[in-house]
Amino acid sequence: MKVIIPVSPINSLKTRLSEFLSSEERKNLLLNMLRDIKKALEGLDVVVVSRDDEILDFAKYELKAEIVKEKYKGLNNAIKQAFDEIDDEEVIIIPADIPLIKKKHIEDILKLSKDYDLIIASSRGGGTNLLYLKSKNLIELRYEGFSFLKHLEEAEKRNLRYYIYDSFLISVDINTPEDLGEIFIHGDNTYTKNYLKGLGIEVEPKHSSAGRFVVKRR
Amino acid sequence: MKVIIPVSPINSLKTRLSEFLSSEERKNLLLNMLRDIKKALEGLDVVVVSRDDEILDFAKYELKAEIVKEKYKGLNNAIKQAFDEIDDEEVIIIPADIPLIKKKHIEDILKLSKDYDLIIASSRGGGTNLLYLKSKNLIELRYEGFSFLKHLEEAEKRNLRYYIYDSFLISVDINTPEDLGEIFIHGDNTYTKNYLKGLGIEVEPKHSSAGRFVVKRR
Numbered sequence: 001m002k003v004i005i006p007v008s009p010i011n012s013l014k015t016r017l018s019e020f021l022s023s024e025e026r027k028n029l030l031l032n033m034l035r036d037i038k039k040a041l042e043g044l045d046v047v048v049v050s051r052d053d054e055i056l057d058f059a060k061y062e063l064k065a066e067i068v069k070e071k072y073k074g075l076n077n078a079i080k081q082a083f084d085e086i087d088d089e090e091v092i093i094i095p096a097d098i099p100l101i102k103k104k105h106i107e108d109i110l111k112l113s114k115d116y117d118l119i120i121a122s123s124r125g126g127g128t129n130l131l132y133l134k135s136k137n138l139i140e141l142r143y144e145g146f147s148f149l150k151h152l153e154e155a156e157k158r159n160l161r162y163y164i165y166d167s168f169l170i171s172v173d174i175n176t177p178e179d180l181g182e183i184f185i186h187g188d189n190t191y192t193k194n195y196l197k198g199l200g201i202e203v204e205p206k207h208s209s210a211g212r213f214v215v216k217r218r
Numbered sequence: 219m220k221v222i223i224p225v226s227p228i229n230s231l232k233t234r235l236s237e238f239l240s241s242e243e244r245k246n247l248l249l250n251m252l253r254d255i256k257k258a259l260e261g262l263d264v265v266v267v268s269r270d271d272e273i274l275d276f277a278k279y280e281l282k283a284e285i286v287k288e289k290y291k292g293l294n295n296a297i298k299q300a301f302d303e304i305d306d307e308e309v310i311i312i313p314a315d316i317p318l319i320k321k322k323h324i325e326d327i328l329k330l331s332k333d334y335d336l337i338i339a340s341s342r343g344g345g346t347n348l349l350y351l352k353s354k355n356l357i358e359l360r361y362e363g364f365s366f367l368k369h370l371e372e373a374e375k376r377n378l379r380y381y382i383y384d385s386f387l388i389s390v391d392i393n394t395p396e397d398l399g400e401i402f403i404h405g406d407n408t409y410t411k412n413y414l415k416g417l418g419i420e421v422e423p424k425h426s427s428a429g430r431f432v433v434k435r436r
Contacts, residue, residue, distance in 0.1 A: 122386060124342070125430025126403040126423060145423040148403060168340060168389040185344040185366060205344060205363040212343025 001090040002045045002066075005037065006078045007059075009052040014097075020177045020217065025199060031058055032191040033174065036099035038063045039191075040106055044092075049082045076141045083136045093131045098123075099183065099192040100169040105130075109165065117160040121170040122148040129170050181213030219308040220263045220284075223255065224296045225277075226314075227270040238395045238435065243417060249276055250409040251392065254317035256281045257409075258324055262310075267300045294359040307353045316347050317401065317410040318387040323348075327383065335378040339388040340366040347388050399431030 010027045017026055038046065048059035051070040059065040068085050070078045079093055092109065094101065105121075109132050112119050118139065119132035126146035133139065139158060142150035155162040172182045180196060184203040187193035200218035228245045235244055256264065266277035269288040277283040286303050288296045297311055310327065312319065323339075327350055330337050336357065337350035344364035351357065357372035373380040390400045398414060402421040405411035418436035 122403070124386075125399065146403060166385050166387050168342075168386045169384050171386040171389070181343065185340065185364060 001092065002047050002086050002088045003041050003092045003094065004047045004049060004079060004082045004086075005034070005059075005065075005094055005096055006070075006075055006082070007034070007048055007050040007052070007055050007096040009050065010054055011052075014175065016176045017174075017180075020180075020215070021199070027054075028195060029174070029192065030055075030096060031062075032195040033097055033099040034058070034063060035191040037094065037096065037101060038065075040101045040103050042103060044106070045088075047082050047086060049078045075143045079141055079143070086136075089135045091133050091136045093128075093133075095123075095129060095173060097173045097175070098129050098170055099174065099190050100172050100186050101130075102169060105165075105167055105170060112163050112165070115161065116163040118151070118155045118162040119165050120148065120151055120155075120162065121165040121167050123173050124171050127173070129173060130165065130167075177215040178213055180215050219310065220265050220304050220306045221259050221310045221312065222265045222267060222297060222300045222304075223252070223277075223283075223312055223314055224288075224293055224300070225252070225266055225268040225270070225273050227268065228272060229270075232315075232393065234394045235392075235398075238398075238433070239417070245272075246413060247392070247410065248273075248314060249280075250413040251315055251317040252276070252281060253409040255312065255314065255319060256283075258319045258321050260321060262324070263306075265300050265304060267296045293361045297359055297361070301354045304354075309351050309354045311346075311349045311351075313341075313347060313391060315391045315393070316341075316388055317392065317408050318390050318404050319348075320387060323383075323385055323388060330381050330383070333379065334381040336369070336373045336380040337383050338366065338369055338373075338380065339383040339385050341391050342389050345391070347391060348383065348385075395433040396431055398433050 014026045021029060046063060046065040047068060048065045049068040049070050050056055056067040056069060060067050068082045071081060109119055113132055117134040120128060121130035123129040126148050128143060128147040128151055131151060138160060139154035169186060181203045183193050183196060202216050204214040206212060206214045232244045239247060264281060264283040265286060266283045267286040267288050268274055274285045274287060278285050286300045289299060327337055331350055335352040338346060339348035341347040344366050346361060346365040346369055349369060356378060357376060360368035387404060399421045401411050401414060420434050422432040424430060424432045
Protein backbone atom coordinates (compact mmCIF):
# COMPACT_ATOMS: atom_id res chain seq x y z
CA MET A 1 0.00 0.00 0.00
CA LYS A 2 1.05 3.55 -0.74
CA VAL A 3 -0.35 6.85 0.47
CA ILE A 4 -0.42 9.42 -2.32
CA ILE A 5 -0.36 13.12 -1.51
CA PRO A 6 -0.77 15.46 -4.47
CA VAL A 7 0.58 18.95 -3.74
CA SER A 8 -0.05 22.12 -5.78
CA PRO A 9 2.93 24.33 -6.63
CA ILE A 10 3.92 26.74 -3.87
CA ASN A 11 3.36 29.86 -5.95
CA SER A 12 -0.26 28.96 -6.74
CA LEU A 13 -0.77 28.03 -3.16
CA LYS A 14 -3.67 29.00 -1.00
CA THR A 15 -4.23 32.34 -2.66
CA ARG A 16 -7.35 32.74 -0.57
CA LEU A 17 -5.02 33.13 2.39
CA SER A 18 -2.95 35.83 0.70
CA GLU A 19 -4.52 38.78 2.48
CA PHE A 20 -3.46 37.15 5.66
CA LEU A 21 -0.18 35.37 5.04
CA SER A 22 2.74 36.29 2.80
CA SER A 23 3.80 33.92 0.06
CA GLU A 24 6.72 32.72 2.21
CA GLU A 25 4.38 32.12 5.14
CA ARG A 26 1.93 30.21 2.99
CA LYS A 27 4.79 27.99 1.90
CA ASN A 28 5.79 27.37 5.50
CA LEU A 29 2.18 26.69 6.40
CA LEU A 30 2.08 24.03 3.68
CA LEU A 31 5.29 22.40 4.84
CA ASN A 32 4.02 22.29 8.41
CA MET A 33 0.73 20.76 7.29
CA LEU A 34 2.73 18.10 5.45
CA ARG A 35 4.71 17.41 8.62
CA ASP A 36 1.47 16.84 10.55
CA ILE A 37 0.11 14.56 7.85
CA LYS A 38 3.33 12.58 7.72
CA LYS A 39 3.06 12.05 11.48
CA ALA A 40 -0.41 10.55 11.05
CA LEU A 41 1.00 8.26 8.35
CA GLU A 42 3.86 6.92 10.47
CA GLY A 43 4.98 3.54 9.21
CA LEU A 44 3.30 3.82 5.81
CA ASP A 45 4.97 4.49 2.46
CA VAL A 46 4.19 7.97 1.23
CA VAL A 47 4.36 9.28 -2.34
CA VAL A 48 4.27 13.03 -2.91
CA VAL A 49 3.25 14.21 -6.39
CA SER A 50 4.01 17.79 -7.35
CA ARG A 51 5.38 19.91 -10.14
CA ASP A 52 7.23 22.06 -7.60
CA ASP A 53 10.87 21.11 -6.99
CA GLU A 54 11.03 22.78 -3.60
CA ILE A 55 8.12 20.66 -2.40
CA LEU A 56 9.60 17.52 -3.91
CA ASP A 57 12.93 18.17 -2.19
CA PHE A 58 11.17 18.69 1.12
CA ALA A 59 9.16 15.51 0.59
CA LYS A 60 12.24 13.50 -0.26
CA TYR A 61 14.68 14.73 2.36
CA GLU A 62 12.51 15.70 5.27
CA LEU A 63 9.48 13.46 4.89
CA LYS A 64 11.48 10.55 3.46
CA ALA A 65 8.74 10.14 0.87
CA GLU A 66 8.92 8.81 -2.64
CA ILE A 67 8.46 11.65 -5.10
CA VAL A 68 6.77 11.93 -8.48
CA LYS A 69 7.36 14.97 -10.64
CA GLU A 70 4.00 15.92 -12.07
CA LYS A 71 3.87 16.07 -15.85
CA TYR A 72 0.22 16.72 -16.72
CA LYS A 73 -2.36 19.32 -15.78
CA GLY A 74 -5.03 18.68 -13.20
CA LEU A 75 -5.36 16.86 -9.92
CA ASN A 76 -6.86 13.67 -11.36
CA ASN A 77 -4.02 13.39 -13.85
CA ALA A 78 -1.40 13.99 -11.19
CA ILE A 79 -2.77 11.13 -9.11
CA LYS A 80 -3.04 8.84 -12.13
CA GLN A 81 0.56 9.56 -12.96
CA ALA A 82 1.52 8.49 -9.45
CA PHE A 83 -0.56 5.32 -9.92
CA ASP A 84 1.46 4.54 -13.03
CA GLU A 85 4.76 5.02 -11.27
CA ILE A 86 4.08 2.73 -8.31
CA ASP A 87 3.79 -1.04 -8.26
CA ASP A 88 1.31 -1.24 -5.40
CA GLU A 89 -2.37 -1.81 -6.09
CA GLU A 90 -3.75 -0.60 -2.76
CA VAL A 91 -3.72 3.18 -2.26
CA ILE A 92 -4.89 5.94 0.03
CA ILE A 93 -5.13 9.43 -1.44
CA ILE A 94 -5.15 12.47 0.81
CA PRO A 95 -4.68 16.17 0.15
CA ALA A 96 -1.84 18.23 1.59
CA ASP A 97 -4.04 20.59 3.58
CA ILE A 98 -5.68 18.42 6.25
CA PRO A 99 -3.29 18.81 9.19
CA LEU A 100 -5.82 17.61 11.77
CA ILE A 101 -5.75 14.03 10.47
CA LYS A 102 -4.48 11.62 13.13
CA LYS A 103 -2.84 8.23 13.28
CA LYS A 104 -6.06 6.90 14.81
CA HIS A 105 -7.92 7.69 11.56
CA ILE A 106 -5.40 5.79 9.49
CA GLU A 107 -5.60 2.82 11.85
CA ASP A 108 -9.39 2.85 11.44
CA ILE A 109 -9.05 2.97 7.66
CA LEU A 110 -6.60 0.07 7.64
CA LYS A 111 -8.98 -2.00 9.75
CA LEU A 112 -11.94 -1.14 7.52
CA SER A 113 -9.91 -1.88 4.40
CA LYS A 114 -10.24 -5.60 5.17
CA ASP A 115 -13.96 -5.38 4.47
CA TYR A 116 -14.30 -2.63 1.88
CA ASP A 117 -13.09 -1.86 -1.63
CA LEU A 118 -13.47 1.88 -1.27
CA ILE A 119 -13.46 4.10 1.81
CA ILE A 120 -14.15 7.81 1.55
CA ALA A 121 -14.15 10.80 3.90
CA SER A 122 -15.59 14.11 2.78
CA SER A 123 -14.29 17.62 3.07
CA ARG A 124 -16.59 20.45 3.95
CA GLY A 125 -18.19 21.56 0.72
CA GLY A 126 -18.61 18.11 -0.81
CA GLY A 127 -15.01 17.34 -1.71
CA THR A 128 -13.00 14.19 -0.97
CA ASN A 129 -10.39 14.44 1.79
CA LEU A 130 -9.52 10.77 2.05
CA LEU A 131 -9.98 8.02 -0.50
CA TYR A 132 -8.93 4.43 0.02
CA LEU A 133 -8.98 2.11 -2.99
CA LYS A 134 -8.32 -1.60 -2.64
CA SER A 135 -7.03 -1.42 -6.17
CA LYS A 136 -5.94 1.82 -7.78
CA ASN A 137 -7.87 1.34 -11.00
CA LEU A 138 -11.17 0.35 -9.39
CA ILE A 139 -12.85 3.64 -10.27
CA GLU A 140 -12.40 6.69 -12.45
CA LEU A 141 -10.95 9.44 -10.28
CA ARG A 142 -13.24 12.45 -10.22
CA TYR A 143 -11.71 15.10 -8.02
CA GLU A 144 -12.90 18.73 -8.34
CA GLY A 145 -16.45 19.94 -7.63
CA PHE A 146 -18.64 17.70 -5.49
CA SER A 147 -16.15 14.86 -5.81
CA PHE A 148 -17.50 13.14 -2.69
CA LEU A 149 -20.77 12.50 -4.52
CA LYS A 150 -19.01 11.61 -7.77
CA HIS A 151 -16.80 9.05 -6.06
CA LEU A 152 -19.81 7.51 -4.33
CA GLU A 153 -21.52 7.35 -7.70
CA GLU A 154 -18.50 5.50 -9.10
CA ALA A 155 -18.63 3.06 -6.21
CA GLU A 156 -22.34 2.39 -6.72
CA LYS A 157 -22.03 2.04 -10.47
CA ARG A 158 -19.40 -0.65 -10.03
CA ASN A 159 -21.11 -2.37 -7.11
CA LEU A 160 -18.14 -1.86 -4.86
CA ARG A 161 -18.31 -2.49 -1.15
CA TYR A 162 -17.84 1.05 0.11
CA TYR A 163 -17.73 2.78 3.47
CA ILE A 164 -18.25 6.44 4.30
CA TYR A 165 -15.82 7.37 7.06
CA ASP A 166 -17.30 10.16 9.17
CA SER A 167 -14.64 12.48 10.57
CA PHE A 168 -14.78 16.16 11.37
CA LEU A 169 -11.01 16.36 11.75
CA ILE A 170 -10.43 14.97 8.26
CA SER A 171 -13.08 17.31 6.82
CA VAL A 172 -11.13 20.41 7.80
CA ASP A 173 -9.01 21.55 4.86
CA ILE A 174 -7.25 24.86 5.06
CA ASN A 175 -8.16 27.34 2.35
CA THR A 176 -9.32 30.53 4.02
CA PRO A 177 -8.39 32.57 7.11
CA GLU A 178 -11.64 31.30 8.60
CA ASP A 179 -10.37 27.73 8.26
CA LEU A 180 -7.37 28.57 10.41
CA GLY A 181 -9.82 28.94 13.28
CA GLU A 182 -10.38 25.19 13.42
CA ILE A 183 -6.64 24.63 13.78
CA PHE A 184 -6.69 26.76 16.90
CA ILE A 185 -9.58 24.77 18.38
CA HIS A 186 -8.51 21.25 17.40
CA GLY A 187 -4.83 21.47 16.53
CA ASP A 188 -3.03 21.27 19.88
CA ASN A 189 0.40 19.71 19.41
CA THR A 190 0.36 20.10 15.64
CA TYR A 191 3.20 21.72 13.73
CA THR A 192 0.57 23.78 11.96
CA LYS A 193 -0.93 25.39 15.05
CA ASN A 194 2.47 26.05 16.55
CA TYR A 195 3.58 27.73 13.35
CA LEU A 196 0.48 29.92 13.17
CA LYS A 197 0.77 30.89 16.82
CA GLY A 198 4.36 31.88 16.19
CA LEU A 199 3.11 34.30 13.53
CA GLY A 200 0.94 36.01 16.13
CA ILE A 201 -2.34 34.73 14.77
CA GLU A 202 -5.25 34.63 17.19
CA VAL A 203 -8.79 33.39 16.95
CA GLU A 204 -11.99 34.48 18.64
CA PRO A 205 -15.53 33.16 18.40
CA LYS A 206 -18.06 34.92 16.19
CA HIS A 207 -21.54 34.08 15.10
CA SER A 208 -22.62 35.85 11.97
CA SER A 209 -23.41 35.00 8.39
CA ALA A 210 -19.84 35.99 7.58
CA GLY A 211 -18.46 33.05 9.50
CA ARG A 212 -17.77 31.40 12.80
CA PHE A 213 -14.40 32.90 13.71
CA VAL A 214 -12.67 36.21 13.97
CA VAL A 215 -9.11 35.44 12.88
CA LYS A 216 -6.67 38.21 13.75
CA ARG A 217 -2.99 38.83 13.56
CA ARG A 218 -1.07 40.67 16.23
CA MET B 219 -30.93 8.45 30.54
CA LYS B 220 -32.59 11.40 28.87
CA VAL B 221 -31.69 13.30 25.73
CA ILE B 222 -32.20 17.03 26.18
CA ILE B 223 -32.81 19.25 23.17
CA PRO B 224 -32.96 22.98 23.88
CA VAL B 225 -34.82 24.89 21.15
CA SER B 226 -34.84 28.67 20.62
CA PRO B 227 -38.18 30.39 20.01
CA ILE B 228 -39.38 30.25 16.42
CA ASN B 229 -39.45 34.01 15.96
CA SER B 230 -35.79 34.44 16.92
CA LEU B 231 -34.93 31.50 14.78
CA LYS B 232 -32.10 31.30 12.32
CA THR B 233 -32.19 34.95 11.39
CA ARG B 234 -29.07 34.39 9.35
CA LEU B 235 -31.25 32.39 6.99
CA SER B 236 -33.82 35.16 6.65
CA GLU B 237 -32.65 36.46 3.29
CA PHE B 238 -33.24 33.02 1.99
CA LEU B 239 -36.21 31.55 3.81
CA SER B 240 -39.38 33.21 5.10
CA SER B 241 -40.21 33.05 8.78
CA GLU B 242 -42.76 30.30 8.10
CA GLU B 243 -40.17 28.33 6.12
CA ARG B 244 -37.58 28.69 8.84
CA LYS B 245 -40.11 27.29 11.28
CA ASN B 246 -40.77 24.33 9.01
CA LEU B 247 -37.05 23.83 8.55
CA LEU B 248 -36.68 23.62 12.32
CA LEU B 249 -39.51 21.13 12.70
CA ASN B 250 -38.03 18.95 9.98
CA MET B 251 -34.61 19.06 11.61
CA LEU B 252 -36.26 17.96 14.85
CA ARG B 253 -37.90 15.06 13.01
CA ASP B 254 -34.50 13.92 11.73
CA ILE B 255 -32.95 14.19 15.16
CA LYS B 256 -35.81 12.28 16.74
CA LYS B 257 -35.23 9.49 14.21
CA ALA B 258 -31.59 9.21 15.29
CA LEU B 259 -32.76 9.03 18.91
CA GLU B 260 -35.24 6.19 18.36
CA GLY B 261 -35.87 4.30 21.56
CA LEU B 262 -34.47 6.99 23.86
CA ASP B 263 -36.42 9.39 26.07
CA VAL B 264 -36.29 12.91 24.71
CA VAL B 265 -36.88 16.16 26.58
CA VAL B 266 -37.44 19.34 24.58
CA VAL B 267 -36.84 22.64 26.40
CA SER B 268 -38.23 25.80 24.87
CA ARG B 269 -40.10 28.96 25.69
CA ASP B 270 -42.12 28.62 22.48
CA ASP B 271 -45.50 26.93 22.85
CA GLU B 272 -45.73 25.96 19.21
CA ILE B 273 -42.44 24.07 19.48
CA LEU B 274 -43.48 22.48 22.76
CA ASP B 275 -46.76 21.31 21.23
CA PHE B 276 -44.92 19.83 18.27
CA ALA B 277 -42.45 18.13 20.61
CA LYS B 278 -45.21 16.69 22.75
CA TYR B 279 -47.66 15.51 20.10
CA GLU B 280 -45.51 14.70 17.13
CA LEU B 281 -42.17 13.76 18.68
CA LYS B 282 -43.76 12.21 21.79
CA ALA B 283 -41.15 14.02 23.85
CA GLU B 284 -41.32 15.28 27.39
CA ILE B 285 -41.48 19.05 27.40
CA VAL B 286 -40.06 21.72 29.68
CA LYS B 287 -41.27 25.29 29.39
CA GLU B 288 -38.19 27.47 29.65
CA LYS B 289 -38.31 30.05 32.42
CA TYR B 290 -34.88 31.68 32.44
CA LYS B 291 -32.72 33.43 29.89
CA GLY B 292 -29.83 31.72 28.17
CA LEU B 293 -29.00 28.28 26.84
CA ASN B 294 -27.10 27.10 29.91
CA ASN B 295 -30.00 28.04 32.16
CA ALA B 296 -32.51 26.33 29.90
CA ILE B 297 -30.58 23.08 30.10
CA LYS B 298 -30.10 23.38 33.85
CA GLN B 299 -33.83 23.87 34.24
CA ALA B 300 -34.39 20.64 32.32
CA PHE B 301 -31.86 18.92 34.60
CA ASP B 302 -33.91 20.03 37.59
CA GLU B 303 -37.13 18.70 36.15
CA ILE B 304 -35.90 15.19 35.33
CA ASP B 305 -35.00 12.39 37.73
CA ASP B 306 -32.35 10.80 35.53
CA GLU B 307 -28.67 11.42 36.20
CA GLU B 308 -27.31 10.40 32.80
CA VAL B 309 -27.93 12.88 29.98
CA ILE B 310 -27.09 13.65 26.37
CA ILE B 311 -27.51 17.24 25.23
CA ILE B 312 -27.85 18.04 21.55
CA PRO B 313 -28.96 21.16 19.69
CA ALA B 314 -32.01 21.29 17.44
CA ASP B 315 -30.10 22.11 14.25
CA ILE B 316 -27.97 19.04 13.54
CA PRO B 317 -30.21 17.04 11.19
CA LEU B 318 -27.37 14.88 9.85
CA ILE B 319 -26.93 13.05 13.16
CA LYS B 320 -27.63 9.33 12.77
CA LYS B 321 -28.68 6.44 14.96
CA LYS B 322 -25.20 4.99 14.47
CA HIS B 323 -23.70 7.97 16.30
CA ILE B 324 -25.99 7.49 19.26
CA GLU B 325 -25.17 3.79 19.38
CA ASP B 326 -21.47 4.69 19.44
CA ILE B 327 -22.05 7.17 22.26
CA LEU B 328 -23.99 4.63 24.30
CA LYS B 329 -21.17 2.11 23.90
CA LEU B 330 -18.54 4.67 24.85
CA SER B 331 -20.61 5.80 27.82
CA LYS B 332 -19.63 2.60 29.62
CA ASP B 333 -16.05 3.81 29.79
CA TYR B 334 -16.32 7.59 29.95
CA ASP B 335 -17.85 10.24 32.19
CA LEU B 336 -18.06 12.86 29.48
CA ILE B 337 -18.25 12.52 25.70
CA ILE B 338 -18.18 15.56 23.46
CA ALA B 339 -18.52 16.26 19.74
CA SER B 340 -17.72 19.69 18.35
CA SER B 341 -19.55 21.91 15.93
CA ARG B 342 -17.69 23.81 13.30
CA GLY B 343 -16.50 26.99 14.94
CA GLY B 344 -15.62 25.48 18.30
CA GLY B 345 -19.08 24.90 19.71
CA THR B 346 -20.51 21.76 21.32
CA ASN B 347 -22.95 19.73 19.21
CA LEU B 348 -23.19 16.69 21.44
CA LEU B 349 -22.45 16.37 25.13
CA TYR B 350 -22.86 13.18 27.13
CA LEU B 351 -22.62 13.41 30.90
CA LYS B 352 -22.64 10.32 33.09
CA SER B 353 -24.16 12.53 35.73
CA LYS B 354 -25.85 15.80 34.91
CA ASN B 355 -24.07 17.84 37.56
CA LEU B 356 -20.56 16.60 36.77
CA ILE B 357 -19.50 19.90 35.21
CA GLU B 358 -20.57 23.50 34.92
CA LEU B 359 -22.32 23.91 31.57
CA ARG B 360 -20.54 26.49 29.45
CA TYR B 361 -22.35 26.79 26.15
CA GLU B 362 -21.79 29.89 23.98
CA GLY B 363 -18.45 30.91 22.43
CA PHE B 364 -15.79 28.20 22.13
CA SER B 365 -17.81 25.90 24.36
CA PHE B 366 -16.01 22.82 23.02
CA LEU B 367 -12.79 24.06 24.64
CA LYS B 368 -14.57 25.21 27.78
CA HIS B 369 -16.24 21.84 28.27
CA LEU B 370 -12.92 20.06 27.78
CA GLU B 371 -11.41 22.41 30.34
CA GLU B 372 -14.17 21.45 32.78
CA ALA B 373 -13.47 17.77 32.16
CA GLU B 374 -9.74 18.20 32.75
CA LYS B 375 -10.21 20.32 35.84
CA ARG B 376 -12.34 17.61 37.41
CA ASN B 377 -10.18 14.72 36.21
CA LEU B 378 -13.07 13.16 34.33
CA ARG B 379 -12.57 10.31 31.92
CA TYR B 380 -13.53 12.06 28.70
CA TYR B 381 -13.72 11.15 25.04
CA ILE B 382 -13.76 13.43 22.00
CA TYR B 383 -16.13 11.93 19.45
CA ASP B 384 -15.00 12.89 15.96
CA SER B 385 -17.92 13.28 13.54
CA PHE B 386 -18.33 15.52 10.55
CA LEU B 387 -22.06 14.82 10.36
CA ILE B 388 -22.60 15.93 13.95
CA SER B 389 -20.46 19.04 13.36
CA VAL B 390 -22.83 20.40 10.73
CA ASP B 391 -25.29 22.81 12.35
CA ILE B 392 -27.55 24.86 10.17
CA ASN B 393 -27.21 28.60 10.58
CA THR B 394 -26.49 30.10 7.17
CA PRO B 395 -27.56 29.47 3.56
CA GLU B 396 -24.05 28.09 3.05
CA ASP B 397 -24.74 25.44 5.70
CA LEU B 398 -27.71 24.18 3.70
CA GLY B 399 -25.19 22.99 1.13
CA GLU B 400 -24.01 20.21 3.42
CA ILE B 401 -27.58 18.95 3.73
CA PHE B 402 -27.69 18.52 -0.03
CA ILE B 403 -24.44 16.55 -0.03
CA HIS B 404 -24.97 14.39 3.04
CA GLY B 405 -28.69 14.52 3.79
CA ASP B 406 -30.23 11.91 1.49
CA ASN B 407 -33.38 10.49 3.06
CA THR B 408 -33.63 13.23 5.66
CA TYR B 409 -36.80 15.22 6.24
CA THR B 410 -34.66 18.32 6.10
CA LYS B 411 -33.26 17.76 2.62
CA ASN B 412 -36.63 16.73 1.26
CA TYR B 413 -38.18 19.88 2.67
CA LEU B 414 -35.49 22.13 1.20
CA LYS B 415 -35.72 20.43 -2.18
CA GLY B 416 -39.46 21.00 -2.13
CA LEU B 417 -38.78 24.73 -1.74
CA GLY B 418 -36.78 24.68 -4.96
CA ILE B 419 -33.41 25.13 -3.29
CA GLU B 420 -30.38 23.95 -5.25
CA VAL B 421 -26.70 23.77 -4.48
CA GLU B 422 -23.62 24.00 -6.66
CA PRO B 423 -19.94 23.77 -5.84
CA LYS B 424 -17.87 26.91 -5.46
CA HIS B 425 -14.37 27.57 -4.29
CA SER B 426 -13.78 31.08 -3.12
CA SER B 427 -13.08 32.89 0.10
CA ALA B 428 -16.80 33.57 0.30
CA GLY B 429 -17.57 29.92 0.81
CA ARG B 430 -17.79 26.44 -0.58
CA PHE B 431 -21.29 26.42 -2.03
CA VAL B 432 -23.52 28.43 -4.27
CA VAL B 433 -26.97 27.98 -2.73
CA LYS B 434 -29.77 29.08 -5.04
CA ARG B 435 -33.51 29.07 -5.06
CA ARG B 436 -35.54 28.40 -8.17
